[in-house]
Amino acid sequence: MPVSLTTVAFDADDTLWHTERFFRLTQAHFADLLADYTEPEHLHERLLEAERRNVGHYGFGIKGFVLSMIETAIEVTEETVPASVISELMACGRDMLAHPIDLLPGAGDVVETLSKSHRLLLITKGDLLDQERKLAQSGLGDFFDWVEIVSHKTPAIYERTFTQHAEGPQHAMMIGDSLRSDILPALSVGSWAVHVPNGPAWALEQAEVPKNHARFVALSSLSDVLSHIANL
Template identity: 55%
Template sequence: MGERLSVVGFDADDTLWQNESFFRLTEDRFAELLSDFAEDNDLRARLLEFEKANIGHYGFGIKGFMLSMIETAVAVTDGRVDGKVIAEILAMGQEMLRHPIHLLPHVEETLARVADRHPLVLITKGDLLHQEQKLAASGLGELFAAVEIVSEKHPGIYDRAFSVHGDGAERAMMVGNSMKSDIRPALDAGAHAVYVPHGLTWALEHAETPEGHPRYHELPDLGGLPELIERLE
């Protein structure tokens, strides 16, 4: 038996509800829209380059994605992109912002079970307003004792969050689908980290799996989380 966890953290996008699938569908539409100006693979590579370069300017989320699509369209057309194309890109982004929330399997029952014994904190990155809107639409807000919406996830973020909302990272757990943002920095802070893979993961969220780390755990879905916590405690 280990020491009881004082707090359990959860990522939001693609851990609690679908997110990346909407980006992929929009990217497919974007590639079709610009098909006269660039090959599919080349266009997607250019878009990824702009997304990576723009994170520092726009942060994570749909609005930055929209601006990166516009910049890509300007670049691949040598500045000759039609205003109707820009309007369509904006419309696609606005459609993404209005998309309803689709919870992933076992989310509601798992959060309710874990929340009965441990305070939960949502730790997510992205656009503040949109993340707040998604949490409200999800119907999960009352299960969380605290919400942290951050611009980036690194060990210091987890160290601070788990100290403020619990007894520090060593008695905390982070659950998420991103090896780069949810797992490795939480482990580096000293917490347990539970990787719940999602079928689609943004290329910029990939990182090496910490095989053999004593606090690294992996589950096929959230359904097995309460039992994992019981075993650890």
Template identity: 60%
Template sequence: MAEKCATIAFDADDTLWENEQFFRMTQARFGELLADFTDPDHLAERLLAAERRNLGHYGFGIKGFVLSMIETAIEVTEERVPAAVIGELIAAGQEMLRHPIHLLDGVEETIPALAEEFEILLVTKGDLLDQERKLAQSGLGELFDGVEVVSDKTATVYSSIFERHNVTPDRAMMVGNSMKSDVLPPIAAGAWGVYIPHNFTWEIEQAKAPDAHPRYRQLSSLRDLPALIASVFV
């Protein structure tokens, strides 16, 4: 088989399948459960602060989110949160971990087509077991030449991934919905960064776009990716 001319790496959550909307649904329920103790806006601010504070302890994913909700509930109620509320938060997290996969528009057609012509990788953050579950349920698992579940996405992490897969960065492209994780670090590592916005993006994953950078592109849909790849890797 001839060597494939380029490597295309993909984020998973909110790039290939829905994810953030389930966090927001659970957070709305969190607000309802604690409505007698604080208003939703203040609660959201406290939860976001807890999530930022806890990233170094729990990493990214549902389990850390649930623990941050519990911590926030204890704080805003001055340790008076009912045990039943804690139980509901745990149950909500378990429900999130069981939620079926909903592929985003264009994924089912685009990923198999690209896999025929390019080396494709999955580079995602989050809990290993949960990401493995979602990849298995997606039906896409066998299409990827490599799967990397990482604790964070930095330029150093991307450089290590490219080296491990014998990828030359200028022949690599990372595609995702997070400017902070999927675009800026791969560009810093010498690769292309392609931003495909999602309706919902976690505040922690937002950053300013490098509009003037020659290796940055933005698309409105994954369906537009093959044409972009053809124009870049000639």
């Protein structure tokens, strides 16, 4: 084990378990529901605008997504959206909140293995109740020494968390699928960062890949994390 790396932190959604694909499936259903009012491409643009406006109010997660869909439906139908469509969107949200956890390949083995040699943290954003539910259902909760559920991931969050629950940012590594939320702010405070993408990133999470950064690496699979850490 590298002497200087004592703590490994993981993102949750789309790093340890699938999430984004359920949002995309629901968004496709949303387009079907409003097919008589607008084209899917236009609806997607309007929904993204609503999400961008609302993220500061509702935060990240399913509930904010559903509210943004409802707001978009009202706008694109010029306030004539049928109540049945609103009801269906709310049902979609409930289905998403109740969906069983589907771990990504290698997630369980990687977390369990690293828990034997490193302090493990979970740093995730989103709705508190939903994230707690997913962690409990994942079966991974007991492997983490600390769980941090926040509204937004900022450099200050990483600085504080790695200082309070580790030996400082310089001795910690953040692993996640989002360049904007997981990688860039962790690198900015001096941590290692490992990007493991899981399909196309949500538009609000996209960012430029760091170039020639000594503490950054992109891996194609979460399972590759073990050999990467062993070779630091």
